[in-house]
Amino acid sequence: MVTDEFDGTYSVKPVEHGKSVLNVQTELFDHLSAFPVSDEFLQEIMDYCAGRLAARSEAKRTGGTAIARRHGLWEVAHVQMFQPVKS
Numbered sequence: 443m444v445t446d447e448f449d450g451t452y453s454v455k456p457v458e459h460g461k462s463v464l465n466v467q468t469e470l471f472d473h474l475s476a477f478p479v480s481d482e483f484l485q486e487i488m489d490y491c492a493g494r495l496a497a498r499s500e501a502k503r504t505g506g507t508a509i510a511r512r513h514g515l516w517e518v519a520h521v522q523m524f525q526p527v528k529s
Contacts, residue, residue: 443463493515497509500518
């Protein structure tokens, strides 16, 4: 896989055997439309997107950050400001 680093250079990384490379922003919909995929797979994508959007909404509402976890799950984390230690 060749990546334009936008500083006049390119990086080259091998792609594992049996894996593929997809530009999600420009190619995902074409791929989903071109190949028959199961309803279950499409539901997984819907669940992933719904979970991500819900986490982003909660993060925005509470001042946190949405963090990806395994299996398409999302968590909202909050960074606590340093506070003086009470003695």
